Amino acid sequence: MTPRYSIFSLLRNAASYHEDWPEAWRSPEPKPSYEVVIVGGGGHGLATAYYLAKEHGVTDVAVIERGWLGGGNTGRNTTIVRSNYLWDESAQLYEHALKLWEGLSQDLNYNVMFSQRGVMNLAHNQHDLRELNRRISANRLNGVDSEFLTPARIKAFCPIIDLRAQGRYPVLGASLQRRGGTARHDAVAWGYARAADARGVDIIQECPVEGFDISNGKIQAVRTGKGRIEARKVGIVVAGHSSVLAGQAGFRLPVQSLPLQALVSEPVKPVLDTVVMSNAVHAYISQSDKGELVIGAGVDPYVGYGQRGGIAVTEETLAAICELFPMFRRMRMLRLWGGIVDVCPDASPILSKTPVEGLYINCGWGTGGFKATPGSGHVFAHTIARDAPHPLNAPFKLDRFHSGFLIDEHGAAAVAH
Ligand code: FAD
Numbered sequence: 001m002t003p004r005y006s007i008f009s010l011l012r013n014a015a016s017y018h019e020d021w022p023e024a025w026r027s028p029e030p031k032p033s034y035e036v037v038i039v040g041g042g043g044h045g046l047a048t049a050y051y052l053a054k055e056h057g058v059t060d061v062a063v064i065e066r067g068w069l070g071g072g073n074t075g076r077n078t079t080i081v082r083s084n085y086l087w088d089e090s091a092q093l094y095e096h097a098l099k100l101w102e103g104l105s106q107d108l109n110y111n112v113m114f115s116q117r118g119v120m121n122l123a124h125n126q127h128d129l130r131e132l133n134r135r136i137s138a139n140r141l142n143g144v145d146s147e148f149l150t151p152a153r154i155k156a157f158c159p160i161i162d163l164r165a166q167g168r169y170p171v172l173g174a175s176l177q178r179r180g181g182t183a184r185h186d187a188v189a190w191g192y193a194r195a196a197d198a199r200g201v202d203i204i205q206e207c208p209v210e211g212f213d214i215s216n217g218k219i220q221a222v223r224t225g226k227g228r229i230e231a232r233k234v235g236i237v238v239a240g241h242s243s244v245l246a247g248q249a250g251f252r253l254p255v256q257s258l259p260l261q262a263l264v265s266e267p268v269k270p271v272l273d274t275v276v277m278s279n280a281v282h283a284y285i286s287q288s289d290k291g292e293l294v295i296g297a298g299v300d301p302y303v304g305y306g307q308r309g310g311i312a313v314t315e316e317t318l319a320a321i322c323e324l325f326p327m328f329r330r331m332r333m334l335r336l337w338g339g340i341v342d343v344c345p346d347a348s349p350i351l352s353k354t355p356v357e358g359l360y361i362n363c364g365w366g367t368g369g370f371k372a373t374p375g376s377g378h379v380f381a382h383t384i385a386r387d388a389p390h391p392l393n394a395p396f397k398l399d400r401f402h403s404g405f406l407i408d409e410h411g412a413a414a415v416a417h
């Protein structure tokens, strides 16, 4: 694909002190009606709009965001990407996403800085070891790369980890997905926004959706801070606020909304070139391209909508990180923040039609939806365009909480659930 900006435009922009840059996407006023309205301008909503236009030729689309693009969990997460889930249904969905990640910068003509530096999940006890080995075998059967590392191989792969087993968290082994890694979260939102806009999608920010007009069981319009907008179809993709929006549309979701926190340190020279996750102690760490340590914790033990996590959870996570990586003990932390994640009882997402005709929902990704962003948008666009699920998201329907066909991924999602 031809780059949109040449070296000359880079030099010109540098010399102009970054003034008068063209906008990456338009900021139109909403039209009175659209074929499809997507509520929520996070990665999943923007990706849905992009694939609606690209794969299905549906370009009369608006993305309605109450704040700014990526201001929700998309811009708050620790950017870990992997596909090593246990059950066939999940492995296939997350692997679909991982394959899209592998070509995403090319597809969007925007560098999302996808870095396949590997993701390691540590085992600290016999239960962890058994769970990891079961998942590694299941992954391989599904064509997902996954391997077991002995402590000696962990040390060779990540020399700064302390394996002397003197602390509370001895390391008995690990799984490694080499194709896993990280991506730049803001760039994912911006890349999808720019590419969707270029295909005619209207992106409308600072426009909260406050309710839905439904008649005879069919969606008619969304009511927003910028007025009523009619739509033939509406997709709700609002992460931590899914049950609020579902309530406005008259149905209930089996989700809990919980704060999840992360923090970054001062930047240092490169010391950690992989992602290390410890499910048992709810801690995970990588190093950003700027040099900051990016550290995440588990969810708070209570529901809430405050975008910050409890200090006891922060302390427990940092204590574990310091035990595993004693060299980080003197690091200073720069920022701490939280996001609201909506968690389903089986730790799997919902990508589904709803009881309202023409209204679709994408939610319940809990602590682990960033990795799914391209795959989620891709199959949700299919669901909306065809009014029928893509084979990959058919098992993730709302109805599973009635039928009992749950997809229990607590093991794979466990780091933060
Ligand atoms: P969001 O990005 O939250 O987008 C939803 C949007 O809807 C928001 O912008 C919000 O403003 C908007 N909205 C809400 N209500 C309304 C309304 N009424 N009207 C209009 N717009 C509305 N996942 C991983 O895979 N790997 C990780 O390493 C990882 N780490 C995480 C760390 C933290 C601290 C957190 C909080 C989450 C983490 N996650 C991770 C989970 C991941 O961030 C989310 O699952 C994913 O980003 C959800 O994307 P989204 O587009 O659905 O939601």
Ligand code: PYC
Pocket (backbone or CB within 6 Å): 078, 080, 081, 082, 284, 296, 367, 368, 369, 371, 413, 415, 416
């Ligand atoms: O799902 O990989 C994950 C994850 C990492 C941190 C939070 N969630």
